Amino acid sequence: MSRVAYVNGQYQPHGQAVIHVEDRGFQFADGVYEVWSVFDGRMADFDGHMTRLHRSLNELRIDIPMTRESLTQVLKETIRRNRVRNGIVYLQVTRGTARRDHPFPAEGTPPSVIVTARSISADRSEATAKKGVAVVTVPDIRWGRCDIKTVGLLANVLAKQQARERGAYEAWMVDEMGLVTEGSSTNAWIVDENGKLRTRDTQANILKGITRTALMDLIAEEGVELDERPFSVDEAKRAKEAFFTAAGAFVMPAVSIDGVKIGDGKPGPITTRLRTLYLDQARRDAI
Template identity: 85%
Template sequence: RVAYVNGVYQRHAEATIHVEDRGFQFADGVYEVWSVFGGRMADFEGHMTRLHRSLNELRIDIPMSAESLTRVLKETIRRNRVRDGIVYLQVTRGTARRDHPFPAPGTPPSVVVTSKSIPFARSQAQAAKGVAVVTHPDIRWGRCDIKTVGLLPNVLAKQAARDKGAYEAWMVDEMGLVTEGSSTNAWIVDKAGKLRTRDTQANILKGITRTAIMAMIEAEGIELDERPFSVEEAKEAKEAFFTAAGAFVMPAISIDGVKIGDGKPGPIATKLRARYLEEAKREAI
């Protein structure tokens, strides 16, 4: 395996970044993850556009042209012989002697790309059965719309889920409303049959998979209510599921041990997953 590190493809086991990289010291960096199908990236433009937005919001220099970056992403996938899996890109504000303010203008951002295989069959098996979700307090900052590598609250939430044998943690604000998953966007079909997901003005990440699903929902003629839902509403829902690159559309069959619907993946989640996979594979580059 190889990793791309600042212009060089290094052996993965030996790939390193400087100890004074600002990503390491301050979580001063952003990232993106693309799903890979048959060696090609899904939702390519959406993730690329969001990367540029994240960099822009944090005033990190664009490290290289979109064309060069695309070439590096593709080459990393190719060199790692990834058919199905993910490709990960991280850009930090670069390496400089540790000091909180931004380093001197012209300090080059650090760029790392890795790619790994994930058997598609594993995700399909999980989706066929459905997975467990637990809730966890959302203790994050006020700019969760930026995809930064500052993920400690997400790490703690995900580990709390794993400790309870669950796949994902849904984070909950002080009002008792679900914000999003630790690395996914959260959805329900509420007890009135309405599809619900939190609006992206409310301090969550605007998921690229979420956006792709929304276009399909419209095409299917399903009504969407872009409005936060409470943990109580989620537990009483007919269906629950979550979306992300890598997870696609994943049905949740329990929340904090409470069975959702009949305890099986719901029809809307199942249909959206199939449709998403079909379109994502077709449009992958």
């Protein structure tokens, strides 16, 4: 079956779906996005992603393109038309189409809305998580408002490419003080050498990950102590466990950083337990 995309009010064959050459998302990366995991045809962490979408739009002063109910229906219909049982649905909203000029276009210019969906093998994801993955570190060269989920992802693309070229799954970005900020498309966590669960706080211009937030709620319910505090690359390499969170990766064990084995080089018990807890809840609460 051919894939289907939603573009500005129309469902179109994926290979024929296009936007205008002067869409500001293409010209200026002037837009935002969200991505939902799909379990059994239903979206996980729905409210968290929708809330962050509205925050990102408001921060960039882009008009909300349609009601929450209408957008929900578009997302669900795109999933249905693509027959996605397990995978992701991706939404992009840009400031719309206007003559190329740096200032915002005239008031009333309608935003562009694009939705796509695709299947991902759940078995393959589980096999990867059981083995664990490698992480490398790279300098963080992104702009200063990484708390907004914009489509301006060039620095992230370069970081992810470095990871692939170095035989790793993900890149963790490092600031000028040697502290890990976040991954190219994930939030970074460790169980430090003292056994404490740590992740960087979101006041430091990093993205407030929805999977991160959902996992933090589960951690609180489990009564596990969490330290929201930056950690250095050296601390990460000395950690007992390391992992990262994202809508597509869920809770993914990292078993090496820059070639240094973490713990015994296998997914640790805390990471494995947290992945199970998250997946159980995500499947249960998906809409």
